[in-house]
Structures are given as structure tokens and as C-alpha cells.
Amino acid sequence: MGLTNQSTGLSLLKQKFDIETDNKTVIALAGNPNTGKSTLFNALTGLNQHTGNWPGKTVTNAKGTFKYKGKEFLIVDLPGTYSLLANSTDEEVARDFICFGNPEITIVITDSTCLERNLNLVLQVMEITDKVIVCLNLMDEAKRKGLEIDVKKLEEKLGVPVIPTIAREEKGIGRLLETIYKMTNGEIKTNPFKLKYNEQIESTVKEIEKELVKILGSQFNTRWLALRLIDGDKAIINSIKDIITIKSSKGIGGKLYE
Amino acid sequence: MNNTPQKSYNKIEKLVNDKINNNPSFGDNIVTSIYQKAEKIAKDVVTVNDEKKVDWDKKVDKILTSKITGYPIMLILLGVVFWITIQGANYPSEVLASILFGIEGELTEFFISLNAPKWLHGLLVLGMYRTLAWVVSVMLPPMAIFFPLFTLMEDLGYLPRVAFNLDNLFRKAGAHGKQALTMSMGFGCNAAGIVACRIIDSPRERLIAIITNNYVPCNGRFPTLIAISMIFMGSLAASHFSSVFASLSVVSMILIGILVTLLVSKFLSKTFLKGVPSSFTLELPPYRKPQVGRILIRSLIDRTLFVLGRAVMVAAPAGAITWLVANITIGDVSILNHAASFLDPLGKLLGLDGFILMAFILGLPANEIVLPILIMSYMSQGAMLELDSLTALKNLLINNGWTWVTGLNFMLFSLLHFPCGTTLLTIRKETNSLKWPFFTFLITTATAVLVTFIINITTNLLGLV
Structure with missing residues (x-):
């Protein structure tokens, strides 16, 4: 029939996302468009790709590596999406990677100035995987707009680490790295909130x-x-x-x- | 045969069908639950301190995307960007040209002192070096000014506003509003613009966006357009208006590009790719304070040097090849002349000539080298003596029969003609078929031929030349 394990369905997806990890810990970077994913990606990897102020700048998975405390990480910058319900190719790319690419940790980067819309994606990601870190990016802009976010409370509600950052100024990156490290070590455990339906x-x-x-x-x-x-x-x-x-x-x- | 998975699947299918038929709101229910929860959490953790704070983003957006002021501001901004580019590039271009062609003289001396064979000097100095010198002196200054300005607009968040202004027009053309975004991306690089079309959900609208992306000039074609505007179109006006006139002609090229994009999109959505446009909401990202230092570095390295590097890589061998075909003769006529005279009747019909069409064909690998190749081919006609300034370049064009119609049609052909090799390959990859790159090639070339032909005929009939 010509249908083999490698040529169909989920295994095809797996193959597509079976990236050369070389024993590196794989981290996925998800988030709404234009929240600073690529900027954070640059800050973590030291790569200096141009990032534009555009929704939809990243449409393919960009990959980069970094080292922290002797541990090697491979980070995948996913296309920016508002949801994971796969309405378009870029949403599908992001969703399939989180679901079938088996990243050890998924970082969801959010725009602090419009948290509500960004939390939709966070909740959807937490439905797929337990190991989630939420980045509250653009904290400076939120402050300028007179918004105050209770980080502790958000952390309690979500049950995963929440880290405020200003990726452009590389603020909060140290704490993020430490959290990633501790999570892969098992020092930080998550207890993600799972949405119950009717x-x-x-x-x-x-x-x-x-x-x-x-x-x-x-x-x-x-x-x-x-x-x-x-x-x-x-x-x-x-x-x-x-x-x-x-x-x-x-x-x-x-x-x-x- | 053990069919347990199949049995389970049938069970699932039955379950799903039963439930969905009984309760079609299941899917909506899931989505609504997620949204409600997100809303609730956000309300619990966010406090708004200062309700009265002025929302500058909204105020600026009101002006930049208003129905009345949106378009004029867009045009003025574009005009100013090109005016700065052209005004600023003129002098450095002259300086670079005189330095680089000074070196050419010395290289020639050097080859003579070595007693080097004539063909070697021709191939390396008159072919390769000269083409490179032209690429650098004509293209580098405008790029070094234009790309940082362009990146600045991108970083500020102005480009999505452009898309927002155009959104409605695209929908009227039967295309997807997001095509305004992918088109804006095409100004950077058409191949990138085509990959960006992935943000369009419907396959029909995505194809339209892919096929028409090439109608906006990319980074590789901007320098050609700017250079021809500078050295040729600009000089048609009185001298102190020349850079204004030159910038206006570049702006008109962009507008024509957008207009053709809309017309062809409309044509496609009525013929090959019929359908109703799907609706969506375009999101305006917040304005961000641009990081000027980073913009300068990134746009110089990522864009200027990248485009220049690509141009140089392709131009060096292309220069050598052009010199060869211009100097190897069959009978009494060079290969270049054979080819050019074969293409000449078609070229003349389009208000161009055989050499210009040759240059576009040879420029398929990269649009950056079309102009250098053309200059090479004209120069190899022998008659030229010194070509060390932009005025000399203009004279070269006029001596080869250029009129304002040639200049205009050259720019239009560059704007509308077939995509570069990389872009065609990208279309193949994105559509997973050979059909669509081939179709794109045909439809773009047809547009270019049609438009230049019409302009040539009308100007001839009206006696404008």
C-alpha cells in the first residue's frame, strides 16, 4: 500500500520535528504575534537576527542553541499565533511542534499590555503540556500604560512559573534561564491549571x-x-x-x- | 486480521458524531470556556492604575490610518524617504565612481606593464572589474541610505499601518486582507514575502498573494529603480527639481506596483482562483521606540551588505561572461550582438531594445545585476571612451537611443517582469508544485510585456517622443 510508518500521519509529523538534538534539551518558544518572541530568542541564543515590529514575522521554526551552567539547550522559535486551534498553516506548525515535537519545556511569551488575549494561548498550551513557563514580556510598556500585574497571584492561578521580562533590554533573562535550568532538573515542579469544561x-x-x-x-x-x-x-x-x-x-x- | 484500532476508531467516530449532532455547540463551548477563563484570570491579576493616561498609540493611529489623511501621509512619507535617498546618494555615488574608475586606469597600466595578453585584460578589467565598480558605485550609496530608513519604518510599526490602509482595497479585489502584509514584506524580499503568505488561511487567497507578491519591488530591484531615476529620470527635469522628480518617479513605480497587484489579484479571483474573500481582523501592533543604533547596524549588515554581496557574487562572473559574449564573434558580429539583434524587434515593440531584454534574461539569478550587465553590453559596443561619472552613464544611455519612454519602460519592466530564480524556487517549495512558479513566471512576464507595449504604442501615437 505504500503506507509506512515514516510516510504518514503522526510519524511524518514526528519526522518533520525530529530535529537533531544531540542530547540537547529542547525548548519551544510560543506566543502571540509581535510579543517579542524573536527578541527573546536572540537574547537567549546571542544570535542577532533582525526582528521587525510585525505580526507574522516568524513563519517557520527558527532554531538556536545556548548553554547554561554546563547544560546545552536547543530552542525553537515558533510562529506567532493567537490560538492553537489550527486555523492556518502557521498555527498548525506551532501546535504540531508543541504536541508532537515533545519539547522538554514550552515557554509562552506574553504581551503584558494585553494579558487577557495572551492568556488564551497560555491556557491552550497548558492543555497540551505540563512543563510551561510564562514570560510576561514588555513589562516596561505595561508600566507606561499604567498597568500593574500581580505576578505572584498569576503564578498561583496558572500553577506554572511566571517571569516578568523586558526582552529588548535583556531584563529578566537571568531569572528565566535559572527557571529553565531548575525545571529541567526537577527542582521546580509545575502544577498547571487544567480547564474543566461542562x-x-x-x-x-x-x-x-x-x-x-x-x-x-x-x-x-x-x-x-x-x-x-x-x-x-x-x-x-x-x-x-x-x-x-x-x-x-x-x-x-x-x-x-x- | 485484527481490527481493534479500527473498531476503536469507529466507536470514536460514532461518539463524536452522536454528540456533535445532539449538541452542535460543543466546539464553540470549548472555545468560549477558554476565553472566559482567560478573561477572568486577567481581571484578577491586572490593575489599571491610571485610567486617564493618554493613549498615544490610538491618537497617532487615528491620523495615520484615517480615511482622509492615511493615504496622503503614506505618499508623503514614501516621497520623503526616496528624496533623502536620492539627494543623499548622488554625491557619494560620484565620488565612488571616480575613485573606482581611477583604479581601473591603474589596473590597465599594470596589465600593460606586465605585457598581459589583451583578452586577459579585457576579461578581468573591462569585464569583471568594471561591472563590480558599477554595482558598487551605483548601488551602494542608495542602499546604505534607503535600507536604514526602511528598517526604521518597520521597527516603528508603520508598515502594518500601511497594510491596514490597503486592507480594504485587497478585499475589494477578492483577495485576503492579510495580503497587504505579505505584500509589504515583499518590499524587503519577494521570496520572504512568499513564505510569509503562510499567514493566510485560505489556500485560494494564499495562492493569489503568492503569485502577485512579485509586483512590488524588492531590495534587489529598488537600487535599480533608484539609480535609473537618479541618473536618467531626474535629469529630465530642471536641475534643482531633479531629485524631487526622481523621487516622484520611484514613488509612482511603487504605486503602479500596488495597483497592478490589486488588478491581477482581482483578475485571478474572477478567473483561475474564484471565490469569496474570507474576513479577518488585522491587528495593529503598538508603536515601539526604535533602537536606532541597532537599526543602523542591522540594516547595513543584514540588508545593504547582504544585497551588495549577492550582487557582487553574481555580477563578477556575469561581467566576465558578458565581456566574453560581447567579444567572441561569429562571422563579423559578436554573440551578444547576435542575441541582441534577435531580441531587438521584440524590445523595440516594448519601447526597449534587444540589449535591455538580454540584460533582464541574464539577470534571472539576481535582479541586482540587470543594470550592470546592461551597461557592460552597451560599453562593449566600443564607442565609449571614459565612463567615470554618472553624467557619463546618462550619456551612454542616450547614445544608445534611450528616451524618457525607454527609461520609464525599463523601470516598469523591472517592476513587473518575472521573479528572480530564488523567488521562483520558493514558490515551488511553498506550493509544492511546478505549476504555480511556472504560472507566476507567465503572468508576470505577460503583465510586463503588456504594460510596456501599451505605453510605447500610446506615446508613439501621441507623438510624445
């Missing part, structure tokens, strides 16, 4: 999850996948169909991903 949705999710585990095992976040299925997400449906094709052609004994 009962109907929750019970459907449970039922779907039960079946999904039979197909996918425990490798992926089945709750999130179930939610996407309910949401009618075509890309996800196709990926799951592909896996079934592989499984049935191999028989149940065949391991999906070695």
Missing part, C-alpha cells in the same frame, strides 16, 4: 479517551486529542486515521513508534 463535554472526552488509548497508547496527550476531535479538527482526525491504517496493516502486535 459535564457533557467532560463525559464525552472520557469516553473518547478510553478508545484513543487503545489506538495510541499513552504516548500522546489523549485528553487534548479528544477535545480536538470534539472540536471537529480535520487535521487531527486524519492523523489518527493514518495511524489506524498502519496498525491494521501491521496487526496489533506491531509497535507504532520504536
Whole structure:
């Protein structure tokens, strides 16, 4: 049939995101457009790519490396998106990387001047992965606009580290690095807030999850996948169909991903 | 056959279908829950201290994106940027030219003293060195001024406002409003603009944006447009108006580029790529204080030196090749002349000539080298003596039969013609097919031919030349 593990669906995605890590710790950098992702990326990696004041400047995954306390990190700058519901190619790129690229940590960089809209993305990312650090960027502009953000309270509500930064002036980068380091060490543990939906949705999710585990095992976040299925997400449906094709052609004994 | 996964999948499918049919608001419900929670958290942690603080962003935006003042300000800003560029580039261009061509004289002396064969001197000095000297002296000064100014507008956040102003026009053309953004990106580099089209969700509108991206001049073509405006169009006006006139002609080129983008988008959305434009809200990013030092460094290194480097890399071999084809003869006529006279009838129809078309074809790898190649080919005609100033360059063009129509059509052809090699490859990659780069090549070339042809015919009929 020509359908092999490598040529279809999720494994194709995996392949796409199976970057040469060389034992480096992989970090994903997500966030709304124009919140300073690329600037933070530059600040962390010391790369000096030009960053423009544009929504949509980064449409591909830019990669860079840095070292902190002898540990090597590979950081991936994802396209800026408002959500992860995959309405466009760039959203899909960002979402697929967080979900299937298995980054050790996902940093969500937010614009402190319009936190509400940025928190949408934070909540969506926290649905996919537990290891999240939130960067409150552009703190200087928030201050200028007379906005005050209770960082401690936000941290409590979200259950993940929240770090105020001014990426342009490289402020807060030290604390961010330390947090990344401690999180990979297990010194900082997160307890991310998980959104509960209404009962109907929750019970459907449970039922779907039960079946999904039979197909996918425990490798992926089945709750999130179930939610996407309910949401009618075509890309996800196709990926799951592909896996079934592989499984049935191999028989149940065949391991999906070695 | 063990069909457990298939069974599970069928179960899921049934579950999902049942639930969604019973309760179609499931999807909306999920999204709403997320948004409500985000709103609640934000309310809990953010305090607004000073409600009365003036929102400067909004005030400035009101003026920059107003229906009345938006367009005039846009035009004036563009005009000023090009005026500064042209006014500022004139003198350094002259200086660079006289220095570099002074060196050419010394190189020639050196080759004579070495008793070097004539062809070697021709290939290296008259071919390679001369082309390089032209690339540097004609293109470097305008780039060194224009790119920092352009980057400054980008960093301030003005470009998205341009997009905002144009958004409505794009929707009227049946295209996506975000195309205004990808088009603005194309001013930097068309290949980058085409990659940026990924921000457009609908495949139909994305294709329109990809195909028409090339109609705005990129960093590689700006120097050519500016140079021709400076040395040719500008000098058509009285001397103290010349840089104003030159800037106006560059601004008009950009406007024509945008107009053609809209017209072709409209044409495509009515013919090959039919459909209704999807709606979206364009977000205006906040204004940011530009980091002037960083802008200078980045725009000089990332843009100016990058474009110049690319030009030099391609121009050196192109100069040598042009010299070769201009000096190798078949019968009594050089290869260059053979090719040029073959293309000449078509060129003349378009108000250009065979050499110009040759230069555009040879310039396919990089648009930066079209002008240098053209100068080379004209010069290899032999008649030229000294060419050490911009005035001499203008005389060279006039001696080769250039009129204002030639100048105008040269600029238009450069604006509208086929994309450079890199851009075509990018289209292939982004659309995953050979069909669309080929289609883009055809439609852009057709536009360029059509527009220049019409201008040539009308000016001829009206007796304007």
C-alpha cells in the first residue's frame, strides 16, 4: 500500500520535528504575534537576527542553541499565533511542534499590555503540556500604560512559573534561564491549571479517551486529542486515521513508534 | 486480521458524531470556556492604575490610518524617504565612481606593464572589474541610505499601518486582507514575502498573494529603480527639481506596483482562483521606540551588505561572461550582438531594445545585476571612451537611443517582469508544485510585456517622443 510508518500521519509529523538534538534539551518558544518572541530568542541564543515590529514575522521554526551552567539547550522559535486551534498553516506548525515535537519545556511569551488575549494561548498550551513557563514580556510598556500585574497571584492561578521580562533590554533573562535550568532538573515542579469544561463535554472526552488509548497508547496527550476531535479538527482526525491504517496493516502486535 | 484500532476508531467516530449532532455547540463551548477563563484570570491579576493616561498609540493611529489623511501621509512619507535617498546618494555615488574608475586606469597600466595578453585584460578589467565598480558605485550609496530608513519604518510599526490602509482595497479585489502584509514584506524580499503568505488561511487567497507578491519591488530591484531615476529620470527635469522628480518617479513605480497587484489579484479571483474573500481582523501592533543604533547596524549588515554581496557574487562572473559574449564573434558580429539583434524587434515593440531584454534574461539569478550587465553590453559596443561619472552613464544611455519612454519602460519592466530564480524556487517549495512558479513566471512576464507595449504604442501615437 505504500503506507509506512515514516510516510504518514503522526510519524511524518514526528519526522518533520525530529530535529537533531544531540542530547540537547529542547525548548519551544510560543506566543502571540509581535510579543517579542524573536527578541527573546536572540537574547537567549546571542544570535542577532533582525526582528521587525510585525505580526507574522516568524513563519517557520527558527532554531538556536545556548548553554547554561554546563547544560546545552536547543530552542525553537515558533510562529506567532493567537490560538492553537489550527486555523492556518502557521498555527498548525506551532501546535504540531508543541504536541508532537515533545519539547522538554514550552515557554509562552506574553504581551503584558494585553494579558487577557495572551492568556488564551497560555491556557491552550497548558492543555497540551505540563512543563510551561510564562514570560510576561514588555513589562516596561505595561508600566507606561499604567498597568500593574500581580505576578505572584498569576503564578498561583496558572500553577506554572511566571517571569516578568523586558526582552529588548535583556531584563529578566537571568531569572528565566535559572527557571529553565531548575525545571529541567526537577527542582521546580509545575502544577498547571487544567480547564474543566461542562459535564457533557467532560463525559464525552472520557469516553473518547478510553478508545484513543487503545489506538495510541499513552504516548500522546489523549485528553487534548479528544477535545480536538470534539472540536471537529480535520487535521487531527486524519492523523489518527493514518495511524489506524498502519496498525491494521501491521496487526496489533506491531509497535507504532520504536 | 485484527481490527481493534479500527473498531476503536469507529466507536470514536460514532461518539463524536452522536454528540456533535445532539449538541452542535460543543466546539464553540470549548472555545468560549477558554476565553472566559482567560478573561477572568486577567481581571484578577491586572490593575489599571491610571485610567486617564493618554493613549498615544490610538491618537497617532487615528491620523495615520484615517480615511482622509492615511493615504496622503503614506505618499508623503514614501516621497520623503526616496528624496533623502536620492539627494543623499548622488554625491557619494560620484565620488565612488571616480575613485573606482581611477583604479581601473591603474589596473590597465599594470596589465600593460606586465605585457598581459589583451583578452586577459579585457576579461578581468573591462569585464569583471568594471561591472563590480558599477554595482558598487551605483548601488551602494542608495542602499546604505534607503535600507536604514526602511528598517526604521518597520521597527516603528508603520508598515502594518500601511497594510491596514490597503486592507480594504485587497478585499475589494477578492483577495485576503492579510495580503497587504505579505505584500509589504515583499518590499524587503519577494521570496520572504512568499513564505510569509503562510499567514493566510485560505489556500485560494494564499495562492493569489503568492503569485502577485512579485509586483512590488524588492531590495534587489529598488537600487535599480533608484539609480535609473537618479541618473536618467531626474535629469529630465530642471536641475534643482531633479531629485524631487526622481523621487516622484520611484514613488509612482511603487504605486503602479500596488495597483497592478490589486488588478491581477482581482483578475485571478474572477478567473483561475474564484471565490469569496474570507474576513479577518488585522491587528495593529503598538508603536515601539526604535533602537536606532541597532537599526543602523542591522540594516547595513543584514540588508545593504547582504544585497551588495549577492550582487557582487553574481555580477563578477556575469561581467566576465558578458565581456566574453560581447567579444567572441561569429562571422563579423559578436554573440551578444547576435542575441541582441534577435531580441531587438521584440524590445523595440516594448519601447526597449534587444540589449535591455538580454540584460533582464541574464539577470534571472539576481535582479541586482540587470543594470550592470546592461551597461557592460552597451560599453562593449566600443564607442565609449571614459565612463567615470554618472553624467557619463546618462550619456551612454542616450547614445544608445534611450528616451524618457525607454527609461520609464525599463523601470516598469523591472517592476513587473518575472521573479528572480530564488523567488521562483520558493514558490515551488511553498506550493509544492511546478505549476504555480511556472504560472507566476507567465503572468508576470505577460503583465510586463503588456504594460510596456501599451505605453510605447500610446506615446508613439501621441507623438510624445
